[in-house]
Amino acid sequence: xxxxxxxxxxxxxxxVREISGDLxxxxxxxxxxxxxxxxxxxxxxxxxxxxxGRDWTNLHDLDFESLVDPLNAAENKDQVxxxxxxxxxxxxxxxxxxELLKEHFGSIVDPQENYLTALSTALFSTGTVIYVPEGVDAxxxxxxxxxxSRSLFNYTLVVTEESSSVTILERQSTGEEAEEQxxxxxxxxxxxxxxxxxxxxxxxxxxxxxxFTVKRGVADTYATIDWxxxxxxTQLTKTEVSTTLSGDSSETQIVGAFYGHNDQHFDLDAKxxxxxxxxxxxxxxxxxxxxxxxxxxxxxxxxGSDAWDTSSYQRENTLMLSDESEADASPKLIINxxxxxxxxxxxxxxxxxxxxxxxxxxxxxxxxxRNMLVEGFFVPVLExxxxxxxxxxxxxxxxARLRQRD
Amino acid sequence: xxxxELRNLHAEVAEGxxxxxxxxxxxVQSGEIHALMGPNxxxxxxxxxxxxxxxxxxVTEGEVLLHLEDEEFGExxxxxxxxxxxxxxxxxxxxxxxxxxxxxxxxxxxxxxVTMTNFLRTALNAKIEEREELFEDEEGEEAEEExxxxxNSxxxxxxxxxxxxxxEFQGILQEKMEQLEMDEKFAQRYLNAxxxxxxxxxxxxxxxxxxxxxxxxxxxxxxGLDIDRLQDVxxxxxxxRDEQGTGILQITHYQRILDYVEPDHVHVMLDGxxxxxxxxxxxxxxEDKGYDWVRDEVYGTA
Numbered sequence: 001x002x003x004x005x006x007x008x009x010x011x012x013x014x015x016v017r018e019i020s021g022d023l024x025x026x027x028x029x030x031x032x033x034x035x036x037x038x039x040x041x042x043x044x045x046x047x048x049x050x051x052x053g054r055d056w057t058n059l060h061d062l063d064f065e066s067l068v069d070p071l072n073a074a075e076n077k078d079q080v081x082x083x084x085x086x087x088x089x090x091x092x093x094x095x096x097x098x099e100l101l102k103e104h105f106g107s108i109v110d111p112q113e114n115y116l117t118a119l120s121t122a123l124f125s126t127g128t129v130i131y132v133p134e135g136v137d138a139x140x141x142x143x144x145x146x147x148x149s150r151s152l153f154n155y156t157l158v159v160t161e162e163s164s165s166v167t168i169l170e171r172q173s174t175g176e177e178a179e180e181q182x183x184x185x186x187x188x189x190x191x192x193x194x195x196x197x198x199x200x201x202x203x204x205x206x207x208x209x210x211x212f213t214v215k216r217g218v219a220d221t222y223a224t225i226d227w228x229x230x231x232x233x234t235q236l237t238k239t240e241v242s243t244t245l246s247g248d249s250s251e252t253q254i255v256g257a258f259y260g261h262n263d264q265h266f267d268l269d270a271k272x273x274x275x276x277x278x279x280x281x282x283x284x285x286x287x288x289x290x291x292x293x294x295x296x297x298x299x300x301x302x303x304g305s306d307a308w309d310t311s312s313y314q315r316e317n318t319l320m321l322s323d324e325s326e327a328d329a330s331p332k333l334i335i336n337x338x339x340x341x342x343x344x345x346x347x348x349x350x351x352x353x354x355x356x357x358x359x360x361x362x363x364x365x366x367x368x369x370r371n372m373l374v375e376g377f378f379v380p381v382l383e384x385x386x387x388x389x390x391x392x393x394x395x396x397x398x399x400a401r402l403r404q405r406d
Numbered sequence: 407x408x409x410x411e412l413r414n415l416h417a418e419v420a421e422g423x424x425x426x427x428x429x430x431x432x433x434v435q436s437g438e439i440h441a442l443m444g445p446n447x448x449x450x451x452x453x454x455x456x457x458x459x460x461x462x463x464x465v466t467e468g469e470v471l472l473h474l475e476d477e478e479f480g481e482x483x484x485x486x487x488x489x490x491x492x493x494x495x496x497x498x499x500x501x502x503x504x505x506x507x508x509x510x511x512x513x514x515x516x517x518x519x520v521t522m523t524n525f526l527r528t529a530l531n532a533k534i535e536e537r538e539e540l541f542e543d544e545e546g547e548e549a550e551e552e553x554x555x556x557x558n559s560x561x562x563x564x565x566x567x568x569x570x571x572x573x574e575f576q577g578i579l580q581e582k583m584e585q586l587e588m589d590e591k592f593a594q595r596y597l598n599a600x601x602x603x604x605x606x607x608x609x610x611x612x613x614x615x616x617x618x619x620x621x622x623x624x625x626x627x628x629x630g631l632d633i634d635r636l637q638d639v640x641x642x643x644x645x646x647r648d649e650q651g652t653g654i655l656q657i658t659h660y661q662r663i664l665d666y667v668e669p670d671h672v673h674v675m676l677d678g679x680x681x682x683x684x685x686x687x688x689x690x691x692x693e694d695k696g697y698d699w700v701r702d703e704v705y706g707t708a
Binding site for chain 2: 352353355358359360364365366368372373377380
């Protein structure tokens with residue numbers, strides 16, 4: 001089924017020209033946007049997990065016509081980083097780094113991959129380009145976005161040259177809340193030879209908001225891309241985080257933490273494509289569901305036929321704090337090269353009664369014991385985070401949400 | 407002084423009606439060491455778990471009473487006449503702990519992501535706070551309101567810091583760990599996670615030393631220990647009794663630990679009841695003759 005007609009009615013070429021013009025974009029970028037707009041009619045929603053009789057995430061029901069307000073984007077944004085790296089707003093990057101954008105923009109996430117990527121490409125009005133020159137080590141780049149409009153379309157590009165490294169936090173929250181809001185983000189990372197990128201995200205939008213994000217990286221020879229994917233906000237989130245290991249001996253880690261309560265719905269994909277020799281991937285996601293929240297996790301490890309000597313591991317654990325919450329996890333392993341060491345597992349469970357009794361029998365009240373167990377459950381994820389602000393705030397938000405509970 | 411009294415205690419598994427305890431009578435007083443012995447499946451561990459309030463067991467008959475004397479918890483906590491005897495079965499596990507009950511687990515839980523230091527300080531403060539609540543009278547409530555006034559002062563530090571602050575607790579922990587000859591690295595490790603069997607048991611004794619219980623029930627604290635560790639653990643148990651006046655109920659299969667922790671009383675459990683009680687000589691006799699000897703004596707030979 002085609003979903004294209006949903007917003008077509010109130011989206012026009014003129015709007016796209018205005019957005020691109022305001023940013024003083026070159027003609028080729030405008031063309032890319034217009035092509036994406038034109039493709040909307042033909043494109044479908046991204047894939048979601050289906051179990052018999054059920055689509056876990058129903059993107060078709062979203063009323064994009066009222067959610068999307070292309071010319072009224074409003075936000076507060078910080079884009080900061082150390083001097084050694086260039087951390088540029090999209091409009092500055094357009095002026096200063098056109099060749100870089102020409103090389104990388106849309107090369108990792110196809111603008112016309114699906115309806116929502118095309119919508120984002122056509123309409124994004126804000127974004128960040130992080131460029132790390134050869135041999136430079138840059139720590140604690142931070143992009144903080146506070147959404148103040150009905151819809152906000154964001155784009156992020158990270159390019160690291162040979163033997164450089166960078167740690168990044170990109171976070172979203174809601175400033176002025178409205179009944180329904182839509183945040184859309186596309187992130188592309190091109191990790192050059194022997195470079196290291198840790199890109200951490202902390203999505204803490206209003207619980208009335210909808211969120212669609214695709215974050216994807218390509219790792220060159222000996223490069224490492226580590227993702228931290230934190231999700232706490234929105235009523236519905238659909239995200240994909242993935243890495244293509246295209247260079248020999250490249251590595252990736254995809255580390256996720258989520259905590260859904262009330263009627264929040266998280267649909268989270270973590271994917272790795274092993275496409276070279278001696279590559280390593282480690283996928284670790286830990287999440288909590290409470291009240292009537294739902295989580296759907298899909299993890300894919302795809303080992304290509306040329307990916308000799310692959311190591312690939314995947315673990316997903318969901319802790320349900322209520323009987324009414326739901327969690328579905330589907331770890332998939334596709335192996336086309338026998339020279340592979342791989343494992344994958346997913347568990348869904350509740351707090352262990354013996355653990356709880358052990359703690360309460362020492363005097364800890366049941367509520368504090370439960371909170372300590374949940375906080376402890378997230379520790380393996382927190383330990384992987386390079387950027388202090390991300391680790392501290394993720395930990396703090398989890399703790400605050402727990403203490404909000406009875 | 408405190409006295410734990412089990413009266414005609416009957417218990418079964420909460421899900422299902424398998425009877426495990428069929429009328430246990432037992433008393434343990436502060437400063438005494440009791441050994442509870444018996445074959446597998448006789449109900450020793452269930453007795454321990456029921457005392458601590460394990461949710462998997464249902465008490466169908468009998469009582470678990472804790473009798474306290476006036477100054478059991480020091481001068482700060484006044485225990486009124488009508489607060490001297492508590493029926494533990496009416497209380498949650500953490501409330502029992504606040505009244506001075508400690509259970510040393512046969513298989514301690516491994517808890518990832520929670521450091522020993524964090525857990526133990528939380529437990530110690532929770533115990534102090536819960537105790538204040540249990541013995542709170544009107545005067546106490548007023549005092550607490552005053553306290554809250556202080557807590558709002560910026561000089562007081564974070565409100566959730568508890569009675570025992572981080573620095574003070576580090577001092578207590580370090581001292582107790584040295585006594586037990588434990589490596590100080592344990593303090594920053596996650597609670598029992600990746601500990602060897604012996605380290606876990608040592609850690610149980612350490613926790614008892616810090617929480618200073620009135621009555622400690624130690625469930626097979628000696629099993630699987632090498633001789634060095636057995637001595638460390640035994641020293642820890644003796645110190646609990648000698649320095650803190652803790653009453654010990656030690657559940658064991660083996661005579662071995664009783665050479666290091668000399669019991670004042672020995673009880674033999676068979677089929678969910680205390681079949682025989684005596685002095686330390688009873689344990690030696692068991693070592694020689696086995697449990698069938700008790701069975702024969704109690705039930706009479708066929």
